[in-house]
Amino acid sequence: MHIKKLIALFILSLSLVNCKEKSVQIIKPQIIPLPDAVELMDSFFSIDESTGITYDDNLKVSALFLKDFIESGSPIHLKEGNDIQFKLDDNLKPEGYVLTVSKEGITIKASTDQGAFYAVQTLRQLMPVSIENGTFSEDEINIQAVTVKDQPQFKYRGMHLDVARHMFSVDFIKKYIDALSMLKMNTFHWHLTDDQGWRIEIKKYPKLQEVSAYRDETLVGHYSDQPHQFDGKRYGGYYTQEEVKEIVQYAKARFVTVIPEIEMPGHAQAAIAAYPELGCTDEPVEVAKKWGVFEEIYCPNQKTFAFLEDVLDEVLELFPSKYIHVGGDEAPKTRWKNCVHCQGLIKKEGLKDEHHLQSYFITKMEAYLNSKGRQIIGWDEILEGGLAPNATVMSWRGTNGAVEAAKSGHNVVMTPTSHCYFDYYQSENEDAPLAIGGFLPLEKVYGFNPIPEELTTEESKYVLGAQGNIWTEYIPTEKHLEYMAFPRMLALSEVVWSKLKHKDYKDFVSRLENFHQRLDALDINYANHLYEIEGDLISDEGKSYYELKTLTEGKSIRYTLDGSEPTINSKVYESKIPITESSTIKAAVFNEEKQLGETFTQHINYHKAVGAKITIDKQPHKAYSGSGAEGLINGISGSDSRYGDKEWLGFWGEDILIEIDLGKEKIVNTIETRFHNGQGQWIYSPKEIKIILDEKEFDYVFWDIGDLLLKKEYEINTKTRYIKLVIPNYGTIPEGKQGAGNKAWTFIDEIIVN
Ligand code: TNX
Secondary structure, three states: OOOHHHHHHHHHHHHHHHHHHHOOOOOOOOOOOOOOEEEEEEEEEEEOOOOOOEEEEHHHHHHHHHHHHHHHHOOOOEOOOOOOHHHHHOOOOOOOOEEOOOOOOOOEEEEHHHHHHHHHHHHHOOOOOOOOOOOOOOEEEEEEEEEEEEOOOOOOOEEEOOOOOOOOHHHHHHHHHHHHOOOOOOOEEEOOEEEEEEOOOOOOOOOHHHHEEEOOOOOOOOOOOOOEOOOOOEEEOOOOHHHHHHHHHHHHOOOOEEEEEEEEEOOOOOHHHHHHHOOOOOOOOOOOOOOOOOOOOOOOOHHHHHHHHHHHHHHHHHOOOOOOOOOOOOOOOOOOOOOHHHHHHHHHHHOOOHHHHHHHHHHHHHHHHHHHHHHEEHHHHHOOOOOOOOOOOEEEEHHHHHHHHHHHHEEEEEHHHHHEOOOOOOOOOOOOOOOOOOOHHHHHHHOOOHHHOOOOOOHHHEEEEEEEEEOOOOOOOHHHHHHHHOOOOHHHHHHHHOOOHHOOHHHHHHHHHHHHHHHOOOOOOOOOOOOOOOOOOOOOOEEEEOOOOOOOOOEEEEEOEEOOOOEEEEEEEEEEEOOOOEEEEEEEEEEOOOOEEEEEEEEOOOOOOOOEEEEEEOOHHHHHHOHHHHHHOOOOOOOOOOOOOOOOOEEOOOOOOOEEEEEEEEEEEEEEEEEOHHHOEEEOOOOOOEOOOOOOOOEOOOOOOOOOOEEEEEEEEEEEEEEEEOOOOOOOOOOOOOOOOOOOOEEEEEOEEO
16 A cells, blocks of 8 residues: 555656656666766756767767767767767876766767777766667657766776687677677687687688588587587587678777687697697597597697797787787696607707796797787796796686786786686576586676785786686577676676775665666676575574575565475565574565565575584685685585585685584484585595594595585494594696696585484
């Protein structure tokens, strides 16, 4: 009743306003990425047929972008005139701008066309979304009067796209670039070559098109599903040089630099399939049909260097970018170890080992590119064996690489898997579409700070910015790619553009709720996280409670405890729920009429250690610290198929000792441990663990570590108060396994005591 009355009043007041003047729809600023400073005024400006636009010639691209945006999205045509003005202001930072909308008109000031372009992107978000898809049919666009002063935090604001594992149309890539530039991102890192396909036309080497661009078939399902199955369908294609030029041009018009990546010396199997002499064995290989890391790498011989220089010559013609990405990641050294030429070269050049040979390789290519006026950028493995003198490092294996590079005076772009891998799962919902693994929810992306805490202010100047990576092993279609990219790309845009002190996740989510309409108008298939529920078990003086939260305001959470689906009539959540036995909580967000979003389900296994005291002798890695040690005995198991949700703790290369104090002696019949074993992400469950009770000691050796989840139950049948678990790390990953040569991760979740 209450609400209905309110609505009636609201409609009445609207119609009263309407009597006086025409109804005016004004969009309140809800800009993403959040600008530096926004000041609202109590008026608005109307763009209509009488509105004129003028611009300084230096700001022409942005002015024409705005004109085209309005004219193609609405029936309005702009004339020449001073209502909308683009003015040069040399006092502003290169990518900064000042946008002023008043009753009289709109002024955009910037020192560069790029700055003005970003003003236009802000202005665009003050206009109705129907302009985005040409369905706006009114004769005036009303814009909130406002002053926005803005400039970016980071110089490098990027998104990556892997087109080797799966390929996407030219039109789609343009759409992707459109989205980047709308979010004020300025770099598109185009991953063009890999083991599973070579995707750029190189005229001097026709077999790259005939052979390397196609694989015979593709792995079906996840790499961890054994035995491997294939679809039997030839897959591939490549971008012609004309198409590449078109894309580079398109990006340039939106102030996006395209950085091409030509992978070397690893991830080169597709090229070697066409030209076996580029490898170390001369044996024929095929374009890879499944994912992972392959042994085939370029042999550091004259033929290879001549080939790569020829390839780069054509690449440089197409891409004017300062940086050329040379890959450098995941290059197993087995072939080089067994190659007479490589071993001779190591001796001749006085190199220490194969890592130094990789460094020799990259330094040689760097010298070539430097001689052509370009700089190299490469994955952080290029640090191993010594960094090429002028290289920029793209840090993906955590942040250590970044710290090392910055401390030695090299520029860095941050793309750690923990916060920037948009190929990872984003939801805990077990029905989420198949992904490579991991767990990277929106909030974690949003919370990313590109400056590693180990750096001083001076050193942090070497951090150019950050980038979201989209590897496409498990992303075969454009719609699926959008689902993975959005809205995480929006969160990242704020990470790289907005000031740290202004960031506020709740506020971001409320702006995102509004932004959904724009994404709909742009026909972007985003994942919807707005009505998600977050739950937590809290223990307090031996008592346990379950707490439920949701981010969007003005909605209610309804829940059940008997396993039934929540409905509009279920109990409304008001305060934390006492938990005294194993239970299943099902909850969902509702408005007055219906359920919004999906149902959240949490099973709580109320075992003997829930609420006990727990300590671990090491801190989990900061990117995977979940809900802390307590999370290991909170009655809640993490996902069976992903690590990285808040129930999982990750330790990198460390042995750990866990101690649980049950508070008093209890009869313990069994203890169960759960370890993740996602070897593609270098997560290896331990080979053995030891359980120590008050007096007794039990050793357990594992042998079946093939499964993604190693779940083990141990018979104990002893009275005890203290339980210790000694968990050695798997160690350095041996040759032939995923991640060879790196430290293994240990991921553990619930320790179930019964
Ligand atoms: C590691 S990140 C890779 C890629 C994979 C990706 C999957 C990097 C430099 N190499 O080849 O596609 O993991 O997440």
